[in-house]
Amino acid sequence: MTPSSYLLIRDPLGGESTTRLVAGQRLTLGRAPTNHVVIHDERASRLHAEIFPTPAGWSIRDLTSRNGTFFGPDALDTERLLSPGDVFSIGRLEIMFCPGEPPATLSGTAEFDATTAARPAEPDGWQATIRHRRARSRLLDAIGETGEFVPRVGRAAADLCRLAFALGRAADARASARLALDSALQGTAATRGAVFLPAAIACGQPTSAPGSLEPFATTPPDWHDAATRLAGLVATVVGTDEALLACDARATDRSTTLSAPIRAGGRAIGAMHVEMPPGGREATPDDLEFVMAVCDAVGVAIENLSAREILSSRLASTADENERLKRRLGEESRMVGASPVMDAIKGRIARVAATKATVLVRGESGVGKELVARAIHDASDRRNGPFVCMNCAALSETLLESELFGHEKGAFTGATERKAGKFETAHKGTLMLDEIGEMSPTIQAKFLRVLEGHPFERVGGSSRVQVDVRVVAATNRDLEQAVAAGEFRRDLYFRLKVIEILVPPLRKRREDIEPLARHYLQRFSGEAGRRVRDFTPEALDALRSYHWPGNIRELRNVIERAVVLSADEVIAADELALSQLSSPGDTGRKSGERAAPFVPLTLDELEQRHVQATLAVVGGNKTKAATMLGIERSTLDRKLARWAKA
Numbered sequence: 001m002t003p004s005s006y007l008l009i010r011d012p013l014g015g016e017s018t019t020r021l022v023a024g025q026r027l028t029l030g031r032a033p034t035n036h037v038v039i040h041d042e043r044a045s046r047l048h049a050e051i052f053p054t055p056a057g058w059s060i061r062d063l064t065s066r067n068g069t070f071f072g073p074d075a076l077d078t079e080r081l082l083s084p085g086d087v088f089s090i091g092r093l094e095i096m097f098c099p100g101e102p103p104a105t106l107s108g109t110a111e112f113d114a115t116t117a118a119r120p121a122e123p124d125g126w127q128a129t130i131r132h133r134r135a136r137s138r139l140l141d142a143i144g145e146t147g148e149f150v151p152r153v154g155r156a157a158a159d160l161c162r163l164a165f166a167l168g169r170a171a172d173a174r175a176s177a178r179l180a181l182d183s184a185l186q187g188t189a190a191t192r193g194a195v196f197l198p199a200a201i202a203c204g205q206p207t208s209a210p211g212s213l214e215p216f217a218t219t220p221p222d223w224h225d226a227a228t229r230l231a232g233l234v235a236t237v238v239g240t241d242e243a244l245l246a247c248d249a250r251a252t253d254r255s256t257t258l259s260a261p262i263r264a265g266g267r268a269i270g271a272m273h274v275e276m277p278p279g280g281r282e283a284t285p286d287d288l289e290f291v292m293a294v295c296d297a298v299g300v301a302i303e304n305l306s307a308r309e310i311l312s313s314r315l316a317s318t319a320d321e322n323e324r325l326k327r328r329l330g331e332e333s334r335m336v337g338a339s340p341v342m343d344a345i346k347g348r349i350a351r352v353a354a355t356k357a358t359v360l361v362r363g364e365s366g367v368g369k370e371l372v373a374r375a376i377h378d379a380s381d382r383r384n385g386p387f388v389c390m391n392c393a394a395l396s397e398t399l400l401e402s403e404l405f406g407h408e409k410g411a412f413t414g415a416t417e418r419k420a421g422k423f424e425t426a427h428k429g430t431l432m433l434d435e436i437g438e439m440s441p442t443i444q445a446k447f448l449r450v451l452e453g454h455p456f457e458r459v460g461g462s463s464r465v466q467v468d469v470r471v472v473a474a475t476n477r478d479l480e481q482a483v484a485a486g487e488f489r490r491d492l493y494f495r496l497k498v499i500e501i502l503v504p505p506l507r508k509r510r511e512d513i514e515p516l517a518r519h520y521l522q523r524f525s526g527e528a529g530r531r532v533r534d535f536t537p538e539a540l541d542a543l544r545s546y547h548w549p550g551n552i553r554e555l556r557n558v559i560e561r562a563v564v565l566s567a568d569e570v571i572a573a574d575e576l577a578l579s580q581l582s583s584p585g586d587t588g589r590k591s592g593e594r595a596a597p598f599v600p601l602t603l604d605e606l607e608q609r610h611v612q613a614t615l616a617v618v619g620g621n622k623t624k625a626a627t628m629l630g631i632e633r634s635t636l637d638r639k640l641a642r643w644a645k646a
Contacts, residue, residue, distance in 0.1 A: 005058055005082075006102040007051070009037065010094045018102035026052040029090060030063075041091030042289060043067045048090055051082070058082045058097065067091070092286075156290050159187050160297060167301035173201045176305065177216035180298035184274050185219060187294070188258065188287040193274035194218045194226045196234045197262065201269075201302060213238070213270060234271045237261050241268040245288045256283035260295045264303045272298075335371055336519045337512035341504055345372065352499050353379035358451060360436075360496045361474040363503035366553030369474040370432060372501055376472055377430040385429030390422050393435035401443050402459050405450075411460025421458065423450060427467045436496065437477035437488060448492045471496075506548040506555065513544050516552060520559035521571070532563050538573040549581045608643050611636070 005021045019037055021027060029037040030048035039048065045065035051058055062069040062076045069076040070089045082097040089095070163183040170176040177195040185193055196213040213234060218226050237244060243260040255278045261268035272295050276283050335346060352359055353376050361369045370389060377387045395403060398412070406421030422431055433439075439447065450456050451471060455464040473496050482488035506513065517535065525532045535543070548554055558578065562571045601609075611629065618624040626636045 003057075003099060004101055005097065005099050007037070008096040008098050008102075010096075011040075012092055014040070020102055021051065021053075021058060024053060026050055028063075029095075030065075039090055039093055041093065043091035043285070044093075049076075054081070056081055060088065065090075156187060156293075159183055159290075160293055163294065163297055167297060168304075170301060170305070173197060173302055173305055174216050176298055176301045180294050180301075181217045181219060181272065181274075184258075184272060184291050184294045187290045188274060188283065189276065189281065190258070190274035190283075191277045191280075192219055192223065193272065194223065194230065195262070195270065195272050195298070196227075196230070197270035197302070201306070216270075230273055233259055233273065237271040237273075238268045243288055243292050245283055245285065247282070255280070258283050258288050258291045260288065260292045262295045262302070263299045264306070269299070269302075271295075335368070335375055336516050337509065338515060339509040339511040341509045342512060345501060345503065346375075348499075348501055349375050350379060352376060352501075354381075355499075356470055357498045358470070358496055359472045359498070360500045361472060361503060362479075362500060363474075363476060364505045364551055365476050366551035367503045367505055368552050369434065369476075369503055372503060373430070373432040373472040373474065377432075377470075380430070380470070382429050382470060386426050387430050387432070388422050388426040389432045389434065391434045393438035397440045397443060400439070401446070404443070404447070405456050405458055406461075406465075407459035408461040411458070415460065418458070423456070423467050423469055424465060426469045428469075430470045430472060432472045432474065434474045435476070436473040437475040437479055437482055441487075441489065444489045444492050448489065448495060451492075451495050506551045510544055513548075513555070514540060516555055517543050517559055520556050521563065524560045524563040528564055530563055530566070531569055532566050532571060533569050535571045536573060539571050539576060542573045542576055542578065546578050549579065554579070607639075611639060 004023075007019045007021065007027075009017050009019065011017075019027070027037065028035045028047060028050045029039060029044075030046050031039055031041070031044045032046040035047065043066075045063070045067070047063050048065040049060060049062050049069045051060050053059075059079050059081050060069070060076065061079045071080070071086065076088065084097065084099045086097045087094060088097075160183075163179060166179045167176050170179060177197060181193050181195050184190070194215045195217045197216045199212055199214045213227075215223075215226050233244070237259045238261055241261050241263070243258075245256065245258055247256045255276050257273065257275045259271060259273045262270040262272060272291060274291060335342065349372065359373075359376060361372050363369055373389075374387060377383060390403060392400060402411075402415075402419070402421070404421050404423060406419050406424055407415050409415060409417050446456065450467075450469075455466040457464055479488055479493055479497075483490050483493050506516075517540075521532065521535070524530075543555075550557075558576055561577055562575045566575055611625070614628055615622070615625045618628065622636055622640075623633055626633045629636065
């Protein structure tokens with residue numbers, strides 16, 4: 001049976017304690033809180049060593065720790081049988097193996113007061129083994145003139161805390177290096193030192209930027225040969241990413257130096273070097289640990305400064321980009337034109353914007369209905385809120401409902417998360433719904449309730465959502481005809497038509513064609529980097545006389561194409577790609593053409609010509625032709641068969 005034994009543990013900072021060795025049980029030592037003996041020292045590994053029973057007695061084994069377990073100057077590399085009075089060290093701890101029961105005055109692991117606690121008799125050999133270590137790591141250091149004493153680790157922690165706050169206020173890398181060097185000199189009693197960092201950091205470049213090292217801070221300030229004298233040492237520290245404690249044995253008065261890497265971004269980017277005064281006290285491992293902690297703090301500060309510089313640069317770039325986009329959006333959304341019709345529309349927009357009334361904007365495709373809606377938003381008190389546009393004809397009924405009102409996770413296949421709809425997105429702003437006439441009757445009912453101020457539910461959800469949104473609807477359909485045909489709700493029609501703004505096609509306000517053309521000429525010339533400055537008189541005449549079936553959208557595209565492809569500073573008439581399409585309501589004549597003489601036809605002949613012209617437009621697709629003619633496909637087939645026999 002293994003005889004009773006215990007460990008007498010002496011910590012220069014925490015005092016003395018004992019730990020009983022229980023027969024048949026293994027005892028572990030290390031920094032992790034799961035160990036039997038927890039060592040509060042960064043030099044100890046998480047699982048550092050173990051003491052275990054053997055038939056011959058208690059043995060100790062080092063568990064491949066980072067800094068080793070020592071018996072005097074010798075590192076433990078194999079299992080070793082412990083004898084009474086054996087002393088081994090882990091970090092700053094001195095541990096003695098003692099036979100018998102632990103003294104009653106030191107049983108347990110209570111805090112130990114070095115000034116008042118009674119000490120047990122020291123076993124033979126203890127003083128000779130650890131006397132030199134007591135001299136190098138005194139428990140208490142005097143500070144100030146008050147005679148008060150605090151543990152050295154507490155003073156170091158306070159110094160590091162003050163340094164962290166100071167580094168947080170530092171304006172640049174050089175100021176951070178100066179603060180760190182001053183703190184390291186004060187904490188180690190060194191008299192000379194230097195901080196080396198990449199020169200690129202001083203220019204605001206990221207820490208990953210390559211560059212030669214230069215002294216960012218030196219003490220004394222006129223230490224001009226520091227870079228040359230310490231170049232090799234600094235290169236070694238940065239290259240190996242290891243700290244060095246060196247002693248100059250050649251000097252008359254022995255002096256020690258401390259060098260540690262400064263890490264940022266997971267790698268060594270610089271180094272700090274401090275020197276103890278000749279004839280003064282030698283630097284200790286604790287001093288090196290303090291310098292390493294200072295280097296870690298300044299490395300984090302430099303990382304933060306670099307990130308702040310990058311963020312500041314990106315914010316400035318983003319602000320410039322936002323300003324450019326705002327100017328461009330302002331140009332795109334500006335309503336150009338001085339015709340009486342446009343003046344009337346602008347006046348109505350100014351009166352409507354101050355209210356919360358729903359607005360219905362009507363007009364052909366491409367006349368600028370979205371510009372009217374944006375002008376209403378920009379002139380209203382909701383201008384700082386969102387402006388959201390949505391085309392109701394672009395989505396199916398199910399997707400349109402989800403886009404308008406949102407959906408909950410799992411509401412349908414593909415709904416992997418909750419999504420806010422356009423109404424929620426436009427809260428406190430304006431929602432423009434284009435092609436409102438294409439909305440299905442089912443969604444029209446739900447849409448009407450929201451317009452009336454009622455809350456709604458997301459697709460697949462049960463919680464009610466209340467929003468504050470102004471709706472501007474737009475359509476190019478004849479809603480009255482749709483209401484009569486039962487395709488559009490009568491109550492929704494009257495709810496939308498609180499205020500109606502009719503935007504006429506471009507062919508009915510020809511006074512605006514030239515101002516619009518010059519507006520787009522100036523804009524696209526700047527965007528394309530071309531020096532196109534004007535139109536020829538023939539080109540202007542062509543623009544004014546053209547019937548513009550695509551309205552302003554077509555004019556915009558024609559001018560953009562002409563600017564890009566023009567080989568001269570003036571756009572000629574033959575550079576305008578004008579189409580041969582007819583406008584809604586056109587008779588098929590080009591501008592300036594005289595009407596053809598009237599030719600009497602029977603109704604059957606007129607119907608036959610109309611049906612054949614419709615088939616030609618849809619490329620012979622009978623189904624589409626029947627839909628456009630408003631008849632059944634079978635009726636069309638019978639008519640075609642009858643005409644073929646005639």
